[in-house]
Each structure stands twice: as structure tokens, then as C-alpha cells.
Amino acid sequence: MRIDAAVVSVPGGPFEVSPVELDSPQAGEVLVRIRAVGICHTDLGMRATWSKHRCPQVFGHEGAGVVEAVGPGVTRVRPGQTVCLTYRSCRSCRQCLAGHPAYCIAGLNTAGRPDGTPTITRDGEPVFGGFFGQSSFATFAITHEDNTIPVPETLSPVIAAPLGCGVQTGYGTVTRVVRPAAGATLTVYGAGSVGLCSVLAAARAGARVIAVDPIAGRRALAEKFGACATIDPTSTDDLAAEVIASHGRGTDHAIDTTARQDVFAAAVAAAEPRGEIALVGIGRALEFDVMSVLYKGLSIRGVIEGDVVPDEVIPELADLYAAGQLPLDDLITVYPFAQINQAAADSLGGATIKPVLLVDA
Structure with missing residues (x-):
């Protein structure tokens, strides 16, 4: 499907919002329509130091949106569900089973599909995706059952987005x-x-x-x-x-x-x-x-990632916000998705605390 994504073509280069092709979700994968995505310093630090051999690349790992479709075998989320995206974990290694999925040994957060097939292409050429299992600087993202967490549909996507990394950390x-x-x-x-x-x-x-x-x-x-x-x-x-x-x-x-x-x-x-x-x-x-x-x-x-289990802490944070005990509005500055480079510059310069891009898919 045709989407827009903020592609980084060379290490340290700008975000280039451009049309790309996104693959359909495969087994265990989820297609999410991104409604908002936070900019984390990890995104900006990785952009500056990312290997040229893994460019062009789509970053973004604080996505929030609505499930558009699911691949075979997905049972934890369903189309139409409001979700917050977070980091990936295998859920079966020693660290995951001990309740510490942030230290999962499977190395899923900087890898693409195991078979090497791209989720994103531009002009017929592969674009690296799968950053934190989402690459959510885009209008749609391929995510996974393990890092797609349901949240109340009443929770604003602007608030939901940073829950999956910065807030939970x-x-x-x-x-x-x-x-x-x-x-x-x-x-x-x-x-x-x-x-x-x-x-x-x-x-x-x-x-x-x-x-x-x-x-x-x-x-x-x-x-x-x-x-x-x-x-x-x-x-x-x-x-x-x-x-x-x-x-x-x-x-x-x-x-x-x-x-x-x-x-x-x-x-x-x-x-x-x-x-x-x-x-x-x-x-x-x-x-x-x-x-x-x-x-x-x-x-x-x-x-x-705060050594948290996202399935537990993200609903907890959503409840705190709903109860007026988590004043995230004080931290967030909203930018249109097209202004991602300005938002990144404001974040690096200290003009904003938590920039969140509002995505109009």
C-alpha cells in the first residue's frame, strides 16, 4: 500500500517525508494506522550514528494509532482497536520469562523480518524498517503482536504515543x-x-x-x-x-x-x-x-525502558492520565507530521520537552 514515511537516506541526514510502499502484514504482524508518534532522543541519536549500510531507514518508536489489519496467527489485537506501540521482545527467552523483556536476548528492536524481506520500499528499492518493531515515523506501520498494546479509545493518540518509551522509562x-x-x-x-x-x-x-x-x-x-x-x-x-x-x-x-x-x-x-x-x-x-x-x-x-513489562505499565499509565495524576499535557508540544525536521531541531535545542507528531493518514 502507498503511504508517507520520514526516510533518512544517509547517516545524520534530514527526515525526507516521501511516498513509499508498505507491505501487507505477514504472520504475527499487525498493520497500524499511525495517528501520532513521539520523537525520542534515541531516534535522533540513532539517526546521527546509524550505519550507512542500513540506510535508507525509517525510524520512530513511540507510535500510537488504530489497528487496520492483522496477519495470520494474531489474536491479541484486532482491527479497529486503539493501540500504543512499544519495544519488541520474544516473550520466550530467560529474561522475558523472568519479567524483564527490556533485556530480551533476541535482538528484535533493530532487525527487520527474519527472512530479510523488506516491509518498506521506495521506487522499487528496499528501505530499512522494523526500528523497535514499528518504524512509526510514517502514516502506517507494520508492527508485531508483542509490541502492540491496546489502550482505551478515549485516550488521545498524542498522549498514548510517548507512553511506549519515554514515559514508561x-x-x-x-x-x-x-x-x-x-x-x-x-x-x-x-x-x-x-x-x-x-x-x-x-x-x-x-x-x-x-x-x-x-x-x-x-x-x-x-x-x-x-x-x-x-x-x-x-x-x-x-x-x-x-x-x-x-x-x-x-x-x-x-x-x-x-x-x-x-x-x-x-x-x-x-x-x-x-x-x-x-x-x-x-x-x-x-x-x-x-x-x-x-x-x-x-x-x-x-x-x-524502565525495566517494565509494557502490557502491565502502559494500561497503568493510561489510567493515571485519565485520573488526572499524570500531567503529560505539560510536557508535549504537537507538530504536524510534515514538520518533523523542525520538531527534531526543537527537541535537540531544548525548545520542547516531548515533541509529538500528529499524523493525518
Whole structure:
């Protein structure tokens, strides 16, 4: 079928919204009419570093829409159902069976079909798809039974879209991994969409939350979401000392969304003995003083997708939003799909927190 997709032809190149051909869904696959899709920093980071051998490529992994058709064997969703798209998992490996599908060993999120046949072509030539099992920067997407999650039809697609990655990452890191006790000190480094959702979840748990971010508007939102204090890291020469002074002691739990060396070093220095640091930002190598970590007894761990089971957490998040307890409207800026390059630039420049593209299929 003829659709429009935002194709990246070369690594670091622009999104080219152009007509392409999308295949029909095969066994286990689902055809979804995309109504909205969030832009995540992972999309933009991968665009910049993607191999030239896997271009042209369609990114996008925070899609939301309506099931148009299903392939053979699909039973979990049906045509006409409103859905949120998330990451893929095999549901049968050791990690999936243990309730940690974000660490699925099958490697499904950057691969296409097992037989190598393309889901997308342009002018008769293959276009790489299957990014997070969806490639949802498009008017329609081929998804899979395992990453297509039903949501209430009353839930706006603009709200549903970021639930499948950014929101569940921030919320899940707190509720599924860190699990702070009431009164615990928790510092969130970086108040983007992931960080702000972490602030919200930690405040709901009764933790004493401090948010660190250089942008005043984001610090204001962190306070609205329950942070007891915020810090502008550009206003101090010693961020760790500022964090400790604001808390009155070290940090029991830290969540770093930045993947910046200076921020990570401050998180280690500000940590309470036997504290923990959860790394959720995508970046390159980070270094630390082994002796500082050793003598403090710190735990440092990476967290992908909030270590959540999407089938469980996405309905939970939809319910929280419906109950007025998840103010995602404060984070989202809506752009027409055709303005994807402007939305991406605004996201990278910090002008928006969570850009969501409204797709008119």
C-alpha cells in the first residue's frame, strides 16, 4: 500500500517525508494506522550514528494509532482497536520469562523480518524498517503482536504515543527499579520527558526529590511535578556540593538521564554511602573513580525502558492520565507530521520537552 514515511537516506541526514510502499502484514504482524508518534532522543541519536549500510531507514518508536489489519496467527489485537506501540521482545527467552523483556536476548528492536524481506520500499528499492518493531515515523506501520498494546479509545493518540518509551522509562525506573522508600533522598539529573516522569513517580512514592536541569522552564515543571527543590547546574562550580546542601545529606538514589561525564561524576560524589545510581541516558563511555564507588559501596546500574513489562505499565499509565495524576499535557508540544525536521531541531535545542507528531493518514 502507498503511504508517507520520514526516510533518512544517509547517516545524520534530514527526515525526507516521501511516498513509499508498505507491505501487507505477514504472520504475527499487525498493520497500524499511525495517528501520532513521539520523537525520542534515541531516534535522533540513532539517526546521527546509524550505519550507512542500513540506510535508507525509517525510524520512530513511540507510535500510537488504530489497528487496520492483522496477519495470520494474531489474536491479541484486532482491527479497529486503539493501540500504543512499544519495544519488541520474544516473550520466550530467560529474561522475558523472568519479567524483564527490556533485556530480551533476541535482538528484535533493530532487525527487520527474519527472512530479510523488506516491509518498506521506495521506487522499487528496499528501505530499512522494523526500528523497535514499528518504524512509526510514517502514516502506517507494520508492527508485531508483542509490541502492540491496546489502550482505551478515549485516550488521545498524542498522549498514548510517548507512553511506549519515554514515559514508561522514567516512570518505570522509579516504580520498578529504584523503588524509593518514603522520605528517601532522590536526585534526577536532567529534566526532560524521562526525568520529569521520574520526578513525578518519585514524588508519588513519597521521596524527597531534587531535579537538576539548566532550563528554567523544566525546573519549574519539576517543582509542579513534586520536586522539593531544583538546581541549575550552570550556576554552581560544585554540583555535588549543591545537591548535598539542598537535600541536607547525600542522595540515596540518583537517576541520570544525561549520560554526561561531568553529571555522572557529580552523581557519584553526591551519593550517600550504599546509594545507587540508575543510568538511563544513551551515550558513550563514562569513567568513575573505582575507589570512590568501592568505599561508598555504591550500586551503579543501567536501565532500559524502565525495566517494565509494557502490557502491565502502559494500561497503568493510561489510567493515571485519565485520573488526572499524570500531567503529560505539560510536557508535549504537537507538530504536524510534515514538520518533523523542525520538531527534531526543537527537541535537540531544548525548545520542547516531548515533541509529538500528529499524523493525518
